[in-house]
Each structure stands twice: as C-alpha cells, then as structure tokens.
Amino acid sequence: MLAALLLCAHGAPVETALTDNPAGEFSGEGQVESSNPQNTSTAFTSVLDLTVQHKNHFEDEFKNAVSYDSLDDYKPASLPPNCPASNFSKEACLRRLVEGLQIYTVLLKYVESEFPTSHIKSQTGKLIESLKQKMKNSERVTALTSVQEEELLKNLNNSKDTYLRKMTAYCILSKLHWFVVDGKRAIDKREDKAKSRLRSTSTVNTF
Numbered sequence: 001m002l003a004a005l006l007l008c009a010h011g012a013p014v015e016t017a018l019t020d021n022p023a024g025e026f027s028g029e030g031q032v033e034s035s036n037p038q039n040t041s042t043a044f045t046s047v048l049d050l051t052v053q054h055k056n057h058f059e060d061e062f063k064n065a066v067s068y069d070s071l072d073d074y075k076p077a078s079l080p081p082n083c084p085a086s087n088f089s090k091e092a093c094l095r096r097l098v099e100g101l102q103i104y105t106v107l108l109k110y111v112e113s114e115f116p117t118s119h120i121k122s123q124t125g126k127l128i129e130s131l132k133q134k135m136k137n138s139e140r141v142t143a144l145t146s147v148q149e150e151e152l153l154k155n156l157n158n159s160k161d162t163y164l165r166k167m168t169a170y171c172i173l174s175k176l177h178w179f180v181v182d183g184k185r186a187i188d189k190r191e192d193k194a195k196s197r198l199r200s201t202s203t204v205n206t207f
C-alpha cells in the first residue's frame with residue numbers, strides 16, 4: 001500500500017508528466033498566470049519561515065552538541081520525490097509538488113504531536129490550496145485515503161524515547177524545507193522560461 005502511495009507521489013503517468021504532452025493535454029507552459037502570484041509567493045514564504053524557525057529552535061536546544069546534518073539518520077522512508085530538473089511540464093511539476101505536500105501534511109501530524117504550538121501543518125495546507133489554483137487540472141491531484149494516512153504515520157518512529165521522536169520530527173521539518181525550496185525553484189524556473197518565450201514572441205510580432 002505504501003509503495004503504491006509513493007508511486008502516486010511521483011506525479012502523473014509518464015505521458016502526462018513529460019513536457020511533450022498528448023494532443024489536447026494542456027501543459028501550462030507559455031500561459032500567463034491567472035491566479036495571484038503574490039498569494040503563492042506568500043504561502044511559500046510562510047512555510048519556509050516556520051521551517052527556519054524550527055531549525056533555529058533545534059540549534060538553540062542542542063547548542064552544537066548535535067549537528068543538524070545528522071538528522072538524515074532519522075529520515076522516514078515515506079518521503080515524496082522532488083520535481084525533476086527536466087522532462088516535467090509546469091503542470092506536472094505542480095501536481096508532484098501538491099501531492100508531495102499532501103504526504104508532508106500527514107507527516108506533520110507527527111511533528112505537531114512533538115511541537116504542539118507549531119502552525120506548520122496549517123500553513124502547508126494553505127500552500128497546497130494556493131498551488132492548486134495555479135493548476136489547469138487540479139482535479140487530477142490524487143488525494144490520500146485514510147488508510148494511506150494511517151500507514152504513513154504507522155511507519156514513523158513511534159518509540160517511547162523522547163529524543164528519537166524529537167529527532168524524527170526535526171528531520172521531517174528539514175526535509176519539508178528543502179522539498180519546498182526545490183519545488184519553488186522548479187516552478188519559478190518554468191514560469192521564467194514561459195515569460196521569456198512570451199517576450200520573444202511579442203518582440204517578433206512587432207516587426
């Protein structure tokens with residue numbers, strides 16, 4: 001079941017994920033963005049601000065006795081993949097980002113059990129909704145079932161050891177941070193290319 005879940009997180013099937021979409025498939029490339037880009041930018045920033053705050057809390061708590069880089073030792077097996085640097089259209093990349101964030105939203109239930117005052121889960125939900133507004137076919141996003149959510153949580157470190165649980169929570173936050181950073185970079189890159197093509201077309205049409 002978990003393997004199937006992670007396969008879904010890889011995004012659309014090959015024919016819809018690749019930039020070369022089938023006839024009638026809308027990739028979202030070269031299209032002027034209709035949703036408010038500032039809302040999405042703010043949503044990205046809100047999540048990243050919180051992940052940075054958690055990193056600062058980690059450093060304050062452990063005072064260099066534990067390296068932040070060592071959190072990889074506590075990495076869950078169920079983390080979603082990032083959007084590839086190439087061969088994915090903007091639409092497919094948005095879908096992978098949204099479906100990956102849905103997985104993180106479940107994992108953040110574990111985080112909030114360790115850090116009850118954190119608002120990271122709600123802010124991640126707002127980012128998901130903002131990204132869906134940028135999609136042309138958001139109905140294709142695969143929602144997680146309750147069984148899949150239970151399996152994700154079951155596969156986390158449920159040790160009674162407070163230290164191990166805290167390290168797992170910090171690791172999830174660290175991985176979420178870089179997932180969001182990489183996702184934002186991938187979307188920005190595709191949007192910049194689309195704007196560049198539009199400018200080039202506009203310049204040609206003026207002659």
